Amino acid sequence: MMSLSSFSQSISSSPYSLYGVGSLYDSDFGYLPSIGSSGIALPSDTFINNLNPASLGFMYQNHFLFDIGGKAIATTYESGSRSEKRNNFQFSHLAFAFPVTKNSGFSVSMRPYSSSVFKISNLKLPIADSQEYYYVTAQGSGGLNNLDFSYGYKFGKKLTLGATATVLFGNTVDERSFLISNSITTINKKTNYSGVRATLGAQYKIDSTFTIGSTFKIPTRVKASKIQSVTSIADEVQSSIETDQASNTDDYYMPLEIGFGVSKRFKNNLNLTLDYEKSLWGDTKQSDLYGDFVNQDRFALGFTYSSKKNARKYWDRVGYAAGINYDTGYLEVDSQRVKNASFSVGLNLPIDNTFSSLNVSYSYGQKGRIADDLIKENYHKISLNLSLDGIWFVKRKIE
Amino acid sequence: MHKFILILLFVLTIFSCGTDTDTGEFTVGSDYLALSNKVIMIDTVTVDMSTINFDSLATSNRSRILIGNYDDPIFGKVKSDSYFQLSTSVYALSSVGSDTESVNYVFDSISMILKYDRYYYGDTTRVQTFNIHRLTQKVKPNTEDNNFYNNSTLTYSPESLGTISFKPRPKEKDSINIQMSKEFGEALFQKIKKREVTDFDSFTEYLKGLVLVPENSTSSNVIGFSVSSSKVRLYYSKYQTDSETPFIIDFTILDATKQFNSISLNKTGTILQNLPISSSNLSSTLTNNQGFIQSGTGVACRVDFPNIKQFKNIAANGAIVDAELILKPVNNSYSEKYPLADSLTVYVGDNLNRISGTLVNAAGTSVYGKLNKKSDEFNENVGYSISVGNFLQKEMLKQSDSRSSLILTLPGIAQSVNRIVLGDQKHLNNKIQLKIYYISY
Numbered sequence: 001m002m003s004l005s006s007f008s009q010s011i012s013s014s015p016y017s018l019y020g021v022g023s024l025y026d027s028d029f030g031y032l033p034s035i036g037s038s039g040i041a042l043p044s045d046t047f048i049n050n051l052n053p054a055s056l057g058f059m060y061q062n063h064f065l066f067d068i069g070g071k072a073i074a075t076t077y078e079s080g081s082r083s084e085k086r087n088n089f090q091f092s093h094l095a096f097a098f099p100v101t102k103n104s105g106f107s108v109s110m111r112p113y114s115s116s117v118f119k120i121s122n123l124k125l126p127i128a129d130s131q132e133y134y135y136v137t138a139q140g141s142g143g144l145n146n147l148d149f150s151y152g153y154k155f156g157k158k159l160t161l162g163a164t165a166t167v168l169f170g171n172t173v174d175e176r177s178f179l180i181s182n183s184i185t186t187i188n189k190k191t192n193y194s195g196v197r198a199t200l201g202a203q204y205k206i207d208s209t210f211t212i213g214s215t216f217k218i219p220t221r222v223k224a225s226k227i228q229s230v231t232s233i234a235d236e237v238q239s240s241i242e243t244d245q246a247s248n249t250d251d252y253y254m255p256l257e258i259g260f261g262v263s264k265r266f267k268n269n270l271n272l273t274l275d276y277e278k279s280l281w282g283d284t285k286q287s288d289l290y291g292d293f294v295n296q297d298r299f300a301l302g303f304t305y306s307s308k309k310n311a312r313k314y315w316d317r318v319g320y321a322a323g324i325n326y327d328t329g330y331l332e333v334d335s336q337r338v339k340n341a342s343f344s345v346g347l348n349l350p351i352d353n354t355f356s357s358l359n360v361s362y363s364y365g366q367k368g369r370i371a372d373d374l375i376k377e378n379y380h381k382i383s384l385n386l387s388l389d390g391i392w393f394v395k396r397k398i399e
Numbered sequence: 400m401h402k403f404i405l406i407l408l409f410v411l412t413i414f415s416c417g418t419d420t421d422t423g424e425f426t427v428g429s430d431y432l433a434l435s436n437k438v439i440m441i442d443t444v445t446v447d448m449s450t451i452n453f454d455s456l457a458t459s460n461r462s463r464i465l466i467g468n469y470d471d472p473i474f475g476k477v478k479s480d481s482y483f484q485l486s487t488s489v490y491a492l493s494s495v496g497s498d499t500e501s502v503n504y505v506f507d508s509i510s511m512i513l514k515y516d517r518y519y520y521g522d523t524t525r526v527q528t529f530n531i532h533r534l535t536q537k538v539k540p541n542t543e544d545n546n547f548y549n550n551s552t553l554t555y556s557p558e559s560l561g562t563i564s565f566k567p568r569p570k571e572k573d574s575i576n577i578q579m580s581k582e583f584g585e586a587l588f589q590k591i592k593k594r595e596v597t598d599f600d601s602f603t604e605y606l607k608g609l610v611l612v613p614e615n616s617t618s619s620n621v622i623g624f625s626v627s628s629s630k631v632r633l634y635y636s637k638y639q640t641d642s643e644t645p646f647i648i649d650f651t652i653l654d655a656t657k658q659f660n661s662i663s664l665n666k667t668g669t670i671l672q673n674l675p676i677s678s679s680n681l682s683s684t685l686t687n688n689q690g691f692i693q694s695g696t697g698v699a700c701r702v703d704f705p706n707i708k709q710f711k712n713i714a715a716n717g718a719i720v721d722a723e724l725i726l727k728p729v730n731n732s733y734s735e736k737y738p739l740a741d742s743l744t745v746y747v748g749d750n751l752n753r754i755s756g757t758l759v760n761a762a763g764t765s766v767y768g769k770l771n772k773k774s775d776e777f778n779e780n781v782g783y784s785i786s787v788g789n790f791l792q793k794e795m796l797k798q799s800d801s802r803s804s805l806i807l808t809l810p811g812i813a814q815s816v817n818r819i820v821l822g823d824q825k826h827l828n829n830k831i832q833l834k835i836y837y838i839s840y
Contacts, residue, residue, distance in 0.1 A: 015425045018432070077425045084425065121423030125433055127440045127836075134438050134836075137423070180438055180836045181721035183788060187436060187840050230840045232720055234788055235760040241718050242840070289435055291428070333428040368427070375425050 013086060013117045015077065015375055016338060016368065019291035019331055021172060021193060021222075021252055022116030022143045027092040029067040029109075033383040034346025034361040035302020036323025038273040040261025041203060041213035044152070046355040047387040048097045048107055051275075052213050052261070054201035056097060056105030056152025057160025063355065064390025067095045067109075075379040080370055090115075092383065095148075098390070103154040113146040116172040127180075135179040144170035144193055144222075157205070164199040168222050168254075183234040185241075195222030197254060209265040215277075217257035219284065224249050250287035255280045255330075269307060273323075275300040281330040294337065296330040306348070319348030321361070336374055340367040346383075355389035437714065437839045445706050446724070446833050448690040448823035449680035450671065451752045451806070453697035455548035459540070459659035461814040464513065464629060465695070466529055466660075467621030468613045469521035469816075473732060474693055475672075476665035477816050479621055482553055484538035484608040484657035485631055485650040490597050492635065493646045504592060507634040507645060509584030511561060511577040511609075515569040518623030520816050522736055523567045525619035530559040531579060534608035538657045547659030549695060549813070555610045562614075567622045574624075579631070588635055591648070608657070621816050626652050662695035662816065671698065678751040683823040689729055692743075692809055693818035700807040700821055701752065702726075702831070707802070710795045714839035719795055721788040721836040726768060726807070727829035728781060732820035740817055743768030743783045746806040747790070758805060761789045768807065779828075791835060 017023045028037050030047030039051045043058030048067050059065070069092035077084045095109030120138040127134055145168070152162030171192045178185045197220040203213040226249040230241040259277035266272065277300075281293040302323030307316045322345045329338040342365025349358045360382070367377040426432070458465075468478040492504050511531060532555040540547055561579035587606065590596040596605055609631070631650040652658050666672045670686050680701055683690050690700035702724070710719060726743065733739050745758040745766055757765040768783030787805070794803060809817050822829030 015427045018427065079425060082424065084422065119423035120426045120432070123426050123429065123432070125429055125438070127438055128433075130440045130442075132440055136432060138432070139423075176436065178436065178438060178720075178838055180838065181723070181788075181834075182786070183721040183836070185718065185720045185838050185840075228840065230716075230718065232718065232761075234721065235762040235764065235786075237760075237762040239761055242716070291431055334430065373429060374427050 013088060013119065014075070014115075014377065015118055016331065016333075016377075017116050017118040017140060018120075019333075020114070020293070021290070022114035022140070024114050025092075025112045027069065027071075027111040029069065029093060029095055030385055030387050031304065031319065031321050031346055031348045031357075031359040031361070033363065033385065034321035034323060034344050034348070034359060035273055035304060036300040036325035036342070036344055038261065038275040038300030038302040038323060038325075039263070040201075040215055040259050040275045040277075041211040041263035042261075042273060043203065043211070044097060044105060044107070046357070046389070048095050048109070050093070050095065050109060050148070051259075052201040052203060052215050053150035053162030053164040053199060054152045054160040054203040054213065056107055056150055056162055057103065057154035057203070058152070059097065059099040059105035061099050061102060062390075063099065065097045065355070066388040066390070067093065067385060069093050069383060069385035071384070072382045073379055075377050078370055078376045078378065080372075092385070100151075105152050107148070107150045109148045109150070111146050111148075113144040113168060113170070115143040116140045116174070117143070134181075136176060137179075138174065138176040140172065140174050142170060142172040144168050144172075152201070159205075160203045162201040164201070166197040166199065168195045168197060169193065183232055185230065185232045187228065187230050189226050189228045191224050191226045191249060193222050193224050193252060195220055195252075195254075211263045213261045213263070215257070215259040217254070219256045219280075220254050222252040222254065224251050250289045252290060253284035253286045255284045269305060271304045273300070273302045279330060292332040293330055294332045296328055298325070298327045300325045304348070314350075317350045319357075321346040321348065325365075334371070334373045336369065336371055338368045338374070341365060351388075355387070357387050359383070359385040359387060361385075439713075439837050441835045441837060442832060444704065444833050444835060446824055446831055447703040447705055448683040448821070448831060449701045449703070450674060450683070450686060450691045451680045451699050451701050452674045452677055453699060453752075454677040455550055456695070456697050456813045457544075457546040458549045458551075458662065458695075458813045459547035460656045461660070462626050462655060463516055463518065463660070463814040464611065464624040464626055464658065465518075465621060465662065465814060465816070466611045466613055466624070467521070467527055468615070468618045469620050470618050471737075471818065473669065473820060474664060474691070474696075474698070474818055475667065475669040476618065477621065477662070477693075477696065478613060478665075479660050479662045479695065479816065480552075480610055480612045481660045482534065482538060482547070482608060482610045482658065483626075483652045484603065484654065485606065486599055486602065486653045487648055487650045490591060490599070490602055491594075492592055492648075503638045504635050504646070505638045506585045506588035507636055508581070509579045509587070509631065509633045511579055511631050512574050512629060513577070513624040514574045514628040515567075515572060516623045516625040517569050518815060519567060519569045519620060520737070521620035523569065523620050523622075526564050526566055526617055527619050527622065528562065528564040528614040528617040530612050530614065531561040531577060532556055532558070532610050532612060533560055533583070533606065534610055536607060537603065538608040545656065549660065549662040549697060551659060552661050553608070553610065555612075560609070564617070567620060569622060574629075584633055588633060623815070626655050626658050660695070660814065664693065664696035664698070674698070680752065684825070688823045688826040690821045690823060691818070692807055692821070693816065694809045694812045695814070695816040698818070701748070702805045702807065703802065704791065704794060704833075705802070707791055707794045708797075710835070710837065713837060717837055717839040719788055719792040719835055719837050722786070722791045723832075723834045724785040724787045724805075725832040725834075726783045726785070726821045727831065729820040729822050729826065729829045737818065739770060739781070739819065740809045741770050742810055743785070744808045744810050744812065745785055746808065748804050748806040749801065750804070752804075752806065754806060755803075758785070758787070758790055760786060782832075787833075788836070
């Protein structure tokens with residue numbers, strides 16, 4: 001449980017973290033990172049599917065599932081004139097799920113929602129309507145966390161419905177120093193966020209190899225309040241303009257998000273997943289303070305392959321996966337969308353004879369583009385997700 | 400398998416700790432960055448300028464004998480008389496052990512030696528004349544504060560005890576020597592010789608003081624002399640001896656508080672002739688968009704910021720983080736003869752020109768106007784820059800309706816006669832500028 005404390009200080013440094021409540025994490029469970037994060041129509045049978053609460057209706061009885069993950073990311077930041085490499089490591093998630101009845105399952109998961117870690121050094125900015133300039137040095141830290149309580153129920157043999165209650169909480173700290181003429185003004189702003197959001201999901205098994213799924217994330221308002229201190233240094237003397245002044249600030253709005261997914265198995269060992277999700281950020285009353293938000297489309301496609309069931313050799317039981325993900329982005333910077341595209345490959349390494357497995361995934365992606373005021377991020381990401389099956393624990397006890 | 404999990408947790412723990420340093424050189428959306436905290440520079444704020452006249456400047460104890468007069472083309476006729484009381488350490492002739500010997504002393508001469516203190520103003524290539532007169536009134540202040548002022552005067556005898564006409568060379572020469580009246584010297588010598596003057600009291604009873612008065616006919620320059628090293632020297636010697644060794648008695652200004660300069664300005668016919676009393680002011684709109692400062696005579700320039708409180712309306716929360724006031728001397732109002740001072744002294748005053756203190760920065764240190772000498776073809780950049788951010792931020796936040804003004808003078812306000820002409824906001828070539836840097840938060 002020591003890992004829990006780490007959630008609140010997840011490290012991810014991106015220049016785009018300046019916007020909104022920071023850069024959003026993609027922390028998917030099980031082998032989802034390997035298949036381009038597609039899987040709205042996948043069941044929570046061998047792992048916890050965090051993409052759709054309805055999947056919990058398909059949990060096997062007597063299985064207690066546990067999932068923990070982390071990522072190592074190497075990013076190259078490129079602007080027109082330079083590039084810089086940064087590595088970072090972060091916790092992805094911690095989750096468990098268990099069947100409540102024969103027809104229903106429940107899960108609790110904790111994961112970071114966003115990271116507002118960024119840094120700006122001595123950025124020269126023009127003073128409007130003048131020939132003069134000022135300089136900004138800024139540092140952002142903190143981020144929001146996501147605590148999900150999900151429940152899925154199976155109606156008959158084919159239909160499951162589910163719901164998630166998400167608690168969003170956390171804070172961001174933004175410290176900026178302005179060098180204006182001969183003075184330095186420092187503004188330290190800590191913004192606290194709290195909000196609740198509901199997600200509804202459904203999955204329907206058309207036949208034993210074909211499932212469709214859908215999710216509706218309900219729009220919500222995350223309440224924001226800030227505590228701000230302003231100090232000014234002039235003539236080498238620091239004077240306080242405002243100290244720990246608490247006030248309300250513009251709330252953060254989360255949009256209606258509608259997702260559809262299909263899952264189809266071919267020849268008993270190849271599975272295809274295809275998802276589409278629309279996020280209506282443009283329809284929220286998002287304040288300009290958070291940036292320019294636009295409607296977002298996400299496409300995800302994935303394949304998994306495993307040779308045979310009940311294989312004798314270990315390597316025959318290993319699953320192989322690949323996927324692609326394309327995302328038009330929700331942010332517009334200087335009228336340019338910050339798009340994101342990636343592909344991924346992965347291995348599902350079974351542990352013992354249970355559903356327990358170690359999922360290793362590698363993905364390469366690009367975010368943003370090189371333009372006047374934009375940068376491109378090229379990233380290599382390795383995800384390690386450990387999915388454990390409770391049956392395994394039981395077995396150890398018996399031994 | 401336990402091992403496996405432990406290893407995994409271990410790896411993840413490491414993951415959470417390490418990250419590369421971010422040099423912060425990559426930023427996206429500079430327009431967005433400027434959004435939450437707006438930084439603006441405003442240079443269109445109204446600045447009012449006017450000229451005021453302090454009724455009295457304490458000119459005693461200023462270490463300078465300021466004498467002379469000159470006709471200023473802008474300000475009018477400037478004149479400074481210098482009054483002082485003399486004294487010496489021993490009111491007796493040399494080795495007055497026996498009366499027989501003292502009888503043999505005879506008076507030789509008396510002269511006044513004035514040491515240049517290198518201050519001058521006006522045209523030093525022209526001849527200046529001044530006279531020494533004897534005071535008929537003791538050097539004693541009328542006021543409770545024991546000061547003499549630029550408008551203080553004492554009565555003196557019309558008879559001149561000595562006169563000099565000379566071209567001042569304050570930079571090249573060390574001093575000037577004025578031969579004084581033999582009758583005056585002989586009389587003083589006899590008083591001491593006959594022991595009628597034996598101490599300070601009897602001396603000041605006999606010689607109350609002297610005043611140096613410039614002659615009105617030669618109006619050319621004003622010169623400064625040192626109070627501490629200027630003196631009246633009486634020479635005497637032994638009668639009928641071969642020895643040429645002269646004896647001397649030096650009378651000096653031992654008490655600097657008993658020396659003052661009476662500085663006057665005749666503004667008749669000038670642009671400043673309607674300058675009102677000290678609690679009022681003369682707007683620059685009535686003086687060709689100019690403000691005036693003159694040391695010694697109490698003419699000072701006042702600057703007001705009538706709309707500064709409107710800054711509160713720019714944003715819900717905002718601060719003036721810096722501001723620069725640039726005052727420009729009017730072209731052709733200064734020259735080698737009337738050089739620009741290196742700095743301006745800045746005071747904070749109220750609407751009745753009552754000074755509360757010097758302008759201070761956030762650290763409590765006095766702020767001066769610093770001269771930018773970078774001259775160009777039209778002298779557009781010659782100006783005094785004053786940092787007024789701290790002052791204006793306080794003015795903006797002030798709860799009461801009262802506003803403070805800045806009152807500008809030249810350094811050495813009480814012991815010199817330098818002057819300057821500054822342009823106001825509507826002046827054609829030498830506009831006063833105010834740049835205010837403001838941030839919303």
